[in-house]
Amino acid sequence: MTSRDLTHPLDETSASELAAAGLRLALVDLADREAFDAWLRADMRGFHGRQPSAEVLEEARANMGDRRTTGVYDESVPSREPVGTVNAWTAPLTVPGGARIGSWAISSVTVAPTHRRRGIARALLGAELRTAKALGLPLAILTVSESVIYGRWGFGPATFASEWRVDTKRVRWAGPDTVGRLSFTTPEEFGETGTRVLDAVMAGRHGEIGLTPYLAKRLVGPLAGDPDSDRARLVRYDSPDGEPEGFVAYSVKDGDDFVKHKVEVRHLAASTDRALVALWRFLLELDLVSEVHIHTRGVDEPLPALVHDVRGAQVASVEDHLYVRVLDVPAALEARAYERDGSLVLDVDDPQGFAAGRYRLSVSDGRASVTPTDDAPDVTLPVASLGSVYLGHDIARSLAVAGRIRGDWEALDRLFRTAVPPRLSTWF
Numbered sequence: 001m002t003s004r005d006l007t008h009p010l011d012e013t014s015a016s017e018l019a020a021a022g023l024r025l026a027l028v029d030l031a032d033r034e035a036f037d038a039w040l041r042a043d044m045r046g047f048h049g050r051q052p053s054a055e056v057l058e059e060a061r062a063n064m065g066d067r068r069t070t071g072v073y074d075e076s077v078p079s080r081e082p083v084g085t086v087n088a089w090t091a092p093l094t095v096p097g098g099a100r101i102g103s104w105a106i107s108s109v110t111v112a113p114t115h116r117r118r119g120i121a122r123a124l125l126g127a128e129l130r131t132a133k134a135l136g137l138p139l140a141i142l143t144v145s146e147s148v149i150y151g152r153w154g155f156g157p158a159t160f161a162s163e164w165r166v167d168t169k170r171v172r173w174a175g176p177d178t179v180g181r182l183s184f185t186t187p188e189e190f191g192e193t194g195t196r197v198l199d200a201v202m203a204g205r206h207g208e209i210g211l212t213p214y215l216a217k218r219l220v221g222p223l224a225g226d227p228d229s230d231r232a233r234l235v236r237y238d239s240p241d242g243e244p245e246g247f248v249a250y251s252v253k254d255g256d257d258f259v260k261h262k263v264e265v266r267h268l269a270a271s272t273d274r275a276l277v278a279l280w281r282f283l284l285e286l287d288l289v290s291e292v293h294i295h296t297r298g299v300d301e302p303l304p305a306l307v308h309d310v311r312g313a314q315v316a317s318v319e320d321h322l323y324v325r326v327l328d329v330p331a332a333l334e335a336r337a338y339e340r341d342g343s344l345v346l347d348v349d350d351p352q353g354f355a356a357g358r359y360r361l362s363v364s365d366g367r368a369s370v371t372p373t374d375d376a377p378d379v380t381l382p383v384a385s386l387g388s389v390y391l392g393h394d395i396a397r398s399l400a401v402a403g404r405i406r407g408d409w410e411a412l413d414r415l416f417r418t419a420v421p422p423r424l425s426t427w428f
């Protein structure tokens with residue numbers, strides 16, 4: 001986050017829309033502790049969280065002061081708490097080829113249930129998109145509580161996340177011999193190293209974002225107020241030459257039977273395949289455990305190949321995860337690399353205007369140049385579909401079947417799809 005993000009003026013369009021409804025849009029002064037706490041309370045209530053303790057508020061304040069934080073206030077009610085919240089910051093998103101591009105990460109979108117469906121979220125999202133565009137960012141990104149909300153603002157699901165339940169009494173290790181060293185550690189001892197490991201993981205796969213210290217801390221160790229903090233366990237992986245390359249943070253819950261505890265994985269991070277293999281083996285071979293539950297993995301998690309009985313490792317769900325909203329087509333498409341060369345005219349429909357237009361995408365030696373054109377389009381698509389294919393996920397055919405990509409979807413797919421699918425392994 002730069003001070004430019006924090007000091008960029010309030011969006012006047014949304015401020016006047018809300019003023020017409022008797023509401024005030026404002027940037028929260030994060031130095032005003034009472035105002036920041038009121039905003040945090042509203043945000044946590046919006047997601048049906050617990051009443052935050054003083055310790056939870058302090059931790060959030062200490063760690064979220066670098067986000068551009070906006071509230072909507074109804075001055076006709078006595079409370080100082082906002083009735084709408086959002087925050088945003090510039091996050092480095094890894095794109096195919098490994099570049100990390102500044103993207104407007106939007107989070108904490110909530111509207112008080114007392115003020116729902118009056119257009120507050122619409123005003124907040126409009127303001128964020130215009131702010132991102134004015135800051136010159138090519139993309140806005142978010143993770144969602146419900147899949148039905150953000151398509152109307154041009155966001156498309158660009159990565160999918162898998163959740164697994166593994167019957168560890170049934171599966172047997174079928175992976176390679178593991179190398180390196182595993183050891184228990186603590187968030188205090190491992191925090192800084194863990195953050196470095198996470199950064200390597202996030203830089204190493206398209207779809208991942210560079211994490212702020214708060215987001216990293218959430219994955220390594222429990223935050224204040226976590227009801228399971230006294231059960232938290234942390235195991236690090238170091239390579240044979242002593243390089244930290246991964247960790248798993250988890251807790252063990254009682255089962256009905258002492259030999260059938262359940263393991264809940266908070267996060268597994270592996271910057272190398274040998275770390276991934278060793279950490280999986282550790283989880284699958286835990287004694288007195290019958291189930292491992294893990295979520296927010298990629299769609300290419302290699303788990304089935306690591307066990308003898310594939311049916312012991314069940315996918316519990318595959319869900320839309322990172323949503324991408326393209327704001328600047330040439331900048332976004334030129335920032336990523338391509339695995340095949342080719343040329344394509346894309347006609348992008350964007351009712352909100354940010355990305356609308358016809359563009360020729362020419363890829364040579366894996367690098368793109370994008371120019372406006374009047375040539376006949378090969379492919380016509382809404383901006384949300386462009387967001388969905390942008391990171392390389394295998395989704396063009398589905399969108400074509402659904403009528404949300406028209407024309408030569410195969411040519412689009414050949415250019416955009418990546419051999420390794422994109423993944424985002426956290427929420428923000």
Ligand SMILES: CC(C)(COP(=O)(O)OP(=O)(O)OC[C@H]1O[C@@H](n2cnc3c(N)ncnc32)[C@H](O)[C@@H]1OP(=O)(O)O)[C@@H](O)C(=O)NCCC(=O)NCCS
Binds near residue numbers: 046111121146149152
């Ligand atoms: C989701 C939420 C922010 C919507 O706020 P809101 O102010 O009621 O939304 P708006 O009145 O601006 O609605 C804008 C549009 O989105 C639609 N919409 C809003 N929330 C929706 C939902 N949960 N499901 C489906 N459609 C929704 C509205 O119907 C409206 O549609 P339209 O453009 O066709 O008229 C609010 O319900 C909320 O705080 N939910 C709990 C927290 C949450 O889920 N936040 C999202 C985090 S990713």
